[in-house]
Amino acid sequence: MSFTDADLIARVLSREDQNAFGELVRRYQSPVRAFLARMTRGDAHLADDLAQETFLKAWRKLNTFRGDAKFSTWLFGIAFNEFRGAARQRKELALEDVEGPLLEEPAAARDGHLRLDLTEALKLLNSNERAAVVLCCQNGLSHEDAARVLDCPLGTVKTNVLRGREKLRRRLSPAYENYESA
């Protein structure tokens, strides 16, 4: 028998059920860790530390989850706040709009390693564009939900998605044409 998120949350709140919370972690660890890995430009260790802190915060604050958004949306919001906190302390994370050699050297694209190239191309976006693209285009969040996660106006999210996609399109165009024809 599989419990819904709401069932599991109710069990955590009423009985402090760690197994129920463990099931929630199991369900959402992948999208949260993948999101944070993108946000930290591939630093898996830092992403896992932030993800762990995200779930611990979710455990402590679960009684403030109102249920007006999906649980995953609420988790992404906590995760993005954790990333922002880390970015304030680490210069390399806060680095916005990477320019220069990274833009000029699409080595992976030349080699046809599209997966690697998308990862590299995402690193070129600033953190707001990257977050908007990853949430909306990879995780399927609506612009409204992404605005809630990123705590910014809806128009800003739409702009960041557009700009991010445009940058990705420009960066990936050589490999991506091959991908299209494949």
Place this chain on the structure above:
Amino acid sequence: MNRPEQNDPLDALLREQNPYVEDNGFTRRVVSALPSRPSRFPLCQIFLLVVTTIGSALAISQLPWENLPLLNLSALITLNSQVLLPWALALSVVGSLIWATVAAVQWED
């Protein structure tokens, strides 16, 4: 609601390259690090409620309820302090008790 464009290869690429991250003990590490959940009414909430209740009880017991002047329209219009002041005091006691109860219930860490 935004819908990814089905025919846009960039969207297809983004969706496709969102791999599942294997758990590899992550859930176990999180669950073993869980602290005990903060109680519904932590100490500071209880303290706030107790202090306000005691203060209100004292104020209510000291208020000369039987001698409260009759509140009438002319006293309101003329802003008669001898009539209005005791009523203002009584209302502030009741108001602070309500406020403290609401604050304690809505308390967040």
